[in-house]
Amino acid sequence: MQAPAACCLFWMMVLVGTTLAVLTLDIVRGPHYYEDIDARQIEGRATITSVLYNNVSRGSYYVEVDVGTPAQRQTLFLDTGSSDTWILDSRADLCVTPRLQQRRFGGCGTTFQPSKSSTFKVAVEDAFNITYLDRTGASGDYITDTFAISGATIPALQIGLASRSSIGSGLMGIGYSVNVASNSRGNELPPFRYPNVIDKMLSSGVIKRKAYSLYLNDLSASTGSIIFGGMDTTKYHGNLLQLPVVPSRYRNGTTVFAELSVVMTSVGITGQAGNVVNFTTTGFKESVLLDSGTTFSYLDRNLVRSIYDALNVIDDTDQTGLALIDCAILANSPKLTLDYGFGGPNGMILRVPIDEVVFNLRTLLNVTEDDLPYTGFQSTCGFGIYTSDEGDDSLLGDTFLRSAYVVYDLESNQIAIGQTNFNSTTSSVIEFLANATSIPEVSGVASSAEITQTSIGGLPGVGANPTATGSGRSSTSTGPAATSSGAAAGAVNIPPLDTTVFRVLGLSIALMVMGGGMFIL
Template sequence: MKFVAAATVAALAVAVSAQKTLEYEIKKGIPGLRMGRPLPPLVGKRFGKRDTLTSMIVNNITGGGYYIDVEVGTPGQPMTMILDTGSSDAWILDVEADLCHSKTLQEKHGDYCSPTYDSSKSSTYKLAVEDGFRIQYLDSSEATGDYITDDFKIANMTIKDLQMGLADKVAMGTGVLGIGFPENVAATDKYPNIIDQLAEQGVINSRAYSLYLNDRRSATGNILFGGIDTNKFMGELSVLPIQRYGLKYSHFVVSMSDLTLTYNGQEESALQAVVNSTGVRGASAILDSGTTLSYLPDKASTILVEALNAYTDYAKTGLTFIDCGLLSSDMKLTFVFNHTTSIVVPVQEMVLDMLDGLDEYFPPDLPFDDVCLFGIQSTNSFGDDMGATSLLGDTFLRSAYVVYDLDHKQIGMAQANWNSTETQILELSSDSDSLPAATGVQDGQATTTATDTVKPSRTAGGGSSTTDAGKETVTVTSTPVMNAARAISTAGVDVLGVMVLAGVFSIFGGGVLFML
């Protein structure tokens, strides 16, 4: 089949002799590569008007999802994978994957294949578990195949014999690089995932990595395995304990003590009402790079919707829209964690201006004319009550510098220093008792002025284009939105269910994508 190639990626690899760290550039979206797809009917449900409208709207949101280029096999075969902190398996597309050879499936799922892997062309390929790989989406679609081992090259480092899924039946056109806790792999028999192998094979000294997404107008961010870059954040790096999810550490869950909106000289808490109404001792949040939007308990999101004069379309799409005029707003949201750590997110970072050409599908009673999508939605979208738990995706994470420490079961967090061009790396070690005390740049040194906001120009068929001013390029593709998934073992007993999304977004255990 014809494949529209992804844009060339410049890999930034930092692995100097004095430090065991590995830094790599990640991309936001892929020009020319459509990652999203329509949602197949749920069991016992037909497509309705709401599903169709939601698909048309959400599939126009671009710039979501972060991707990484790797090579698999000997000689290396290039792959593009979704980078996801919310899952733990790496999996790639088999050259014989059904989606890659069926126009019917491509039309059904609205997706086609990124580069695939041919085991016959790799001298280091080994079959690990035949028919042992299965990840099931919450809309009942799934990716299945074998578990294999092969060499896996990221930047200039090769991981020998990495176990990964090789999917031959898929509903999405790219693989996933899950970098979560190994306890959360989809296999019946647990195995060391990529984070384990980076440490075991001596590439890094600690099962930890730092994620820097940069602001929403930036095309790239980076991930630093085994270290902290003190030039990428401001002030002190706070250390937060990761909470158990059920009986084990499987997701990056932290205590979230407050969320306030500052506007017109006033400050309003959006989270205390949730805590008071649920009767729990405190709220929590899942940090997940595989989720493009952020989701708050309904009471909290409703407070923000009313304060910002946003609008939730309960009748057609289930989505919350906001006035694009707030792109120039000086209002801010302050997320507070563990009563000690504050991350400020400008409201304009939550205003997603990606809905041009869809005016006829908007509700007639919208209180504003220039329509944007709100970067915060209600967890009621999942069709299940999450209590006082929030899911914080990229619309939040772009404002934070986050260190994910699997060894110490800790999260390091500080305000992101946007558009930083300098690097100062601090190596991490598993021999210590905790993440180290680390100080970033002073507030006055921060380069936090974002590029000018520009209305995106559109090209048909998922191409990319620039504005007349030659500023930001925007690709009209469908990109991943929602993650928080479940991985189902072939034995059917190891099921991780995080959230159910009632027909609006599909939640995938690793890479999150639009499945509408």
């Protein structure tokens, strides 16, 4: 498989004010942004908004932050499946070694120069060490420095400063802080836990509740959004269904909330003519991780085989690492949807349009027909659902999340989901309250479909987990390379990443302040 084309972005920012003290920075796509990267304050009601940018040609989402005094702009991949925030030292091995850059198919994007920040401090020397389950990773010191995002400033945030990395840009993890890399028994130092960026947003008054909502929008859309401390009721159809986060039980009997997983209760397809095919039976329950840091979705082998058979998908993962489908399905069956059920028979069906799962191989992965086996199709496309390795949990990545509006509440350990309202041009943001007992705008609560996930290992700092690893997924054995931006230990076991196609998260900046309570990216 060929190396992907370089990211091409240019940012144009337009300031728009409203009576709600909203400051929005719109983004326009343009040429040549970070060519060396291989893909991968307003007072009032205190809400800050940033716009998620979807670079279709790279499938990337990222956030721009400022670190240090004076500020040094950093571009970080954003990931719901991870918990550490880290940046690249300007002297990091990947950034200064051509041999490593050639091996990793690219160099570094933004980097940080500690000597130029008057607020920089080393917190714990040589303690930052994270290896993601795709076998990429980074290591160095834990530091503290001023951290600003979309006008909100967090003083002395602890983050990793990577002097060694196999990833060309830093990462902002927004999962449970129990999953930070330092809390792993696999490190040389004793495990320790520290407040991550979500914890510090709360303690510094940027938000009132450790909760956020995610709106990726459709594959062809230029923008989406993530709102810390609130949600936008115009970004989904109907109501939301509230689901309990699946707890993990470890060998020592400890039950913790470490991953943002919920129970999926059905999978099926609705055809062009409205005919419904169910691939699961009554009583089906499976834990699925909702991970914005992963490009594709990974399901049980039997489910994937049923989907492939129904849609005539060719499984070529043993050779090219790809699932291949006839591009004609987009024109012949534009109303076809893949249907994911949550909450049981009385719950909710989230429908993913076929054009969110079938994609142009050249555009997304820089793969041409010459790279592929003979398929018999006039035009061959990629398919964004792959098989989980035996024993691994299922994972719903961007090919699902673009069609779902998702609210993550890390305080009440609840996740609410609804059907995405694609390309919404209006906004109605509501704030999460500190003492709320449920997620706003929820029409149903699914408690009958609860399960407890059993881990074969131990929680970092609790059980006997050997390393700090991540939840991003890719495949040399079960699918094409995908984003690998998962988090610290206790996450899904994921096959190695083919770094020739490194899908990442990218956010542009927009500000919206709604009093001391919401932080919108």
